[in-house]
């Protein structure tokens with residue numbers, strides 16, 4: 245079913261390796277936790293219920309790849325995956341139930357996932373039906389049949405209907421001829437010969453966008469969608485629109501696909517997917533941990549932890565798609581824990597995150613690799629950007645070493661912001677080129693260790709200056 249679920253731990257790590265340097269322990273843990281979801285689903289039912297997710301806390305200094313691991317996992321994961329900042333729940337205006345919105349958002353995500361899968365699976369059939377409808381538009385059924393049909397619906401009762409004038413034999417003849425022409429039209433249509441013809445379609449008028457704005461906070465909480473409600477009260481308006489056959493086909497295919505999909509089934513499947521393979525990445529969890537002795541903001545932090553607890557422990561959340569049980573949702577938390585420690589979290593919450601993984605500080609050697617190896621490595625980014633100006637930039641290996649060394653030193657001397665330092669160092673280093681290009685005289689740039697030294701050496705020596713620039 246799910247791509248991600250099929251990946252073995254080794255394969256997951258290999259995927260993460262494409263973007264994140266080092267942090268092997270963290271990669272291992274998340275890959276095991278991911279694979280365990282897949283394993284659990286294959287265990288006999290009674291036992292399956294007993295197997296709890298391996299919730300993880302990733303602990304490590306700032307800028308070493310915690311969020312990056314989450315981001316990459318989410319792209320890999322074909323499972324419903326959501327990343328939230330735990331600290332957002334401590335913001336002003338927070339109300340306890342907001343925590344449940346994580347699960348509601350996850351359910352929403354799962355619904356669109358399942359829906360797009362289903363849509364893809366009925367695509368061929370929907371397109372076929374759409375083509376039939378296009379044929380009707382291009383080549384309406386003969387009058388006789390239409391009025392005969394109308395007669396049956398009893399609409400033309402008092403008017404002398406046209407069909408009375410046509411004998412059954414004639415009607416048969418008409419029908420025959422019509423079918424033949426329709427068949428020819430169909431061949432042309434399917435052969436793509438009518439794509440630029442115009443047809444007229446009834447399209448629904450978009451609902452009032454105002455509805456979203458005036459929808460009072462809290463309605464969504466009850467799992468009721470105001471727009472759905474209003475939609476039921478005021479029937480959808482339609483208007484006629486002219487469009488090409490090609491355009492109309494897209495539109496009608498969509499419409500037919502919708503009719504072929506049983507939304508109740510979609511909701512059911514989506515909910516089961518959230519319950520069995522949903523993943524919540526709780527970033528910045530350290531921001532809601534605080535020493536208990538303190539008063540003031542910590543009260544609300546502890547409050548957030550208390551609100552999180554049932555969701556992490558397993559509760560039922562009411563969503564507009566139905567009840568979602570959170571017992572088996574996987575939670576991966578992450579935090580720098582500079583000020584607070586994992587032990588500052590309330591014990592119940594600590595107990596729900598049995599796996600602790602520490603991410604290590606990055607070394608100058610790691611920086612060299614981060615600059616060059618990941619698929620989105622900074623050196624690759626700048627090379628590609630300058631290439632758009634037809635400028636070729638090259639970094640000697642020594643220059644890259646020098647950049648890494650400088651980033652490392654500035655981290656040591658000022659504040660350790662991890663790999664984020666590479667961004668500031670690189671921009672400072674390349675600023676002049678980025679400003680001067682395009683320029684006829686600049687077609688090739690070679691960055692050497694000497695150049696790096698000349699450009700940044702002075703700034704690095706001056707701690708105050710590097711605080712501002714790097």
Ligand SMILES: Nc1ncnc2c1ncn2[C@@H]1O[C@H](COP(=O)(O)OP(=O)(O)OP(=O)(O)O)[C@@H](O)[C@H]1O
Nearest residue numbers: 263264265306307308309310311312580614663664
């Ligand atoms: N191990 C790594 N390998 C490759 N790139 C990395 C690594 N660590 C950090 N980076 C780069 O640094 C940036 C910041 O890292 P990230 O967002 O993961 O920090 P974090 O660990 O979540 O820090 P914070 O605690 O401040 O949230 C990333 O966008 C990525 O480009």
Ligand SMILES: [Mg+2]
Nearest residue numbers: 310311527528
């Ligand atoms: Mg982060």
